[in-house]
Amino acid sequence: MMIKRLAIIGVGLIGGSLARSIKRAGVCREIVGGGRDEAQLRKALELGVIDRYEIDIAAAVHDADMVVVAVPLGAMEAVFRQIAGHVRPDAIITDVGSAKGSVVDAARAVFGEVPPTFVPGHPIAGTEKSGVEASFTGLFEGRRVILTPLPHTQPEALASVRALWQHTGAEVVEMGVEHHDEVLAATSHLPHLLAYALVDTLVRMDESEEIFRFAAGGFRDFTRIASSDPAMWRDICLANRAAVLSVLERFMADIASLGEAIRAGDSERILSTFDRAKAARDRFCRQENNNP
């Protein structure tokens, strides 16, 4: 695969890391950055992450073979509107949004139906940092990228987006849009919500200064994801609202029941919950280590 012109709309952590990886793979002649934030784009150009940039998104996607939309979920529909009518009809379009149902809805709203050349995607990678300065070539190596093609998605478009991500060193898997959103609500969106909520609960307690003073390493790890970009995660919670609320409710019922067990001194029930969790977490980490 050789891409003549790759347009990346939104050159932040994900867009920037993708550009770096594709440059390294040497499978693209020109990478054009697009977006609203000119300072960010200029920085990306200075860092050699992109070859040139356009603040006008219509200009950025002009004559591109492939367009990757790497903007926050809340900006997705607006970007689609700026692309529509300016992108080549045969251009392959993909995105990197952390929720897929809302992206498909946005595409449908703008294009009438989801274009057969549009392949929704989601790289399961990132750090709590953001911006092109935080981007790096190895971000996707050994990580998974989930593509959620629709029944009418062109097989060639799917194959091209798959190849794009494989060039970054990622493992590409496919699943349905809804299934993606449920799985990610559980493993990613809910944990972020809980980490933000916990820190916020503690901040608003009277002894909050002391509390943070006596927090140890476990707390630091537990709350690392609460240092992620708040606007991005607000967008994700809203975009994947139904799935997030569903798993949140399940979790709330479970901690209420665990609270009851503690109140009742039900040692057996607490221990069996903790045992089951530890076993699952240890198993999951072993798999991760075998399959980095």
Added chain:
Amino acid sequence: MMIKRLAIIGVGLIGGSLARSIKRAGVCREIVGGGRDEAQLRKALELGVIDRYEIDIAAAVHDADMVVVAVPLGAMEAVFRQIAGHVRPDAIITDVGSAKGSVVDAARAVFGEVPPTFVPGHPIAGTEKSGVEASFTGLFEGRRVILTPLPHTQPEALASVRALWQHTGAEVVEMGVEHHDEVLAATSHLPHLLAYALVDTLVRMDESEEIFRFAAGGFRDFTRIASSDPAMWRDICLANRAAVLSVLERFMADIASLGEAIRAGDSERILSTFDRAKAARDRFCRQENNNP
């Protein structure tokens, strides 16, 4: 300070790391290990962590200047009973329990009143591993140790236990028993409870295999503490029941309200919560970095 004989009851991660640190500091002539688990004690002896051991706790504390009880909270009272009447009347006694109210209650139940030579303590250190094999000399370096003396605690006993921990490289602070239990419920006990509960919620979902397959680095960090010793954390939740339930309730109210904001699409409220949490977490980590 030179300790002639230091008895450590329970030579696991904490007891073993304390023994190693005190040996390195060269401030103790003999360290005697005591406890029920002979295999663990033999291992500690082989590793050179202790000088000798006794399975009979009465024998282990015989003629000791100082006794450190480093057993799980659930075993604390039973160990006090085995010590009572066998320990030298002037021996200084301390413990390392993660909750202090229950330890004070146990001491009161066994000794009639908390002995003036007893200094309740809690090193804020640990890893998700357990056992003497996981112990190491540097575990307490730069970490905080909280001592919660009572009004009638002997100043000399307090000074000795303070010195003991300072020899490990820890920073020693003092606070009241209840205040300790509230602060630790918030920063340590609740996060452990939530991590165990979240993993368990996901394990019991239909798609649990998939869910863990697509968990990324953030999830790994968030759930690291769910790999901690389940029996130990069950003990802690029960021992610090009141404070844990109080902060759990507060947290449950907060996530319920955040859930409502998501359901209502209240973008402002979600963002302000996430913003406040990120700011607090970033501030806390900067302080930690300045004060390692």
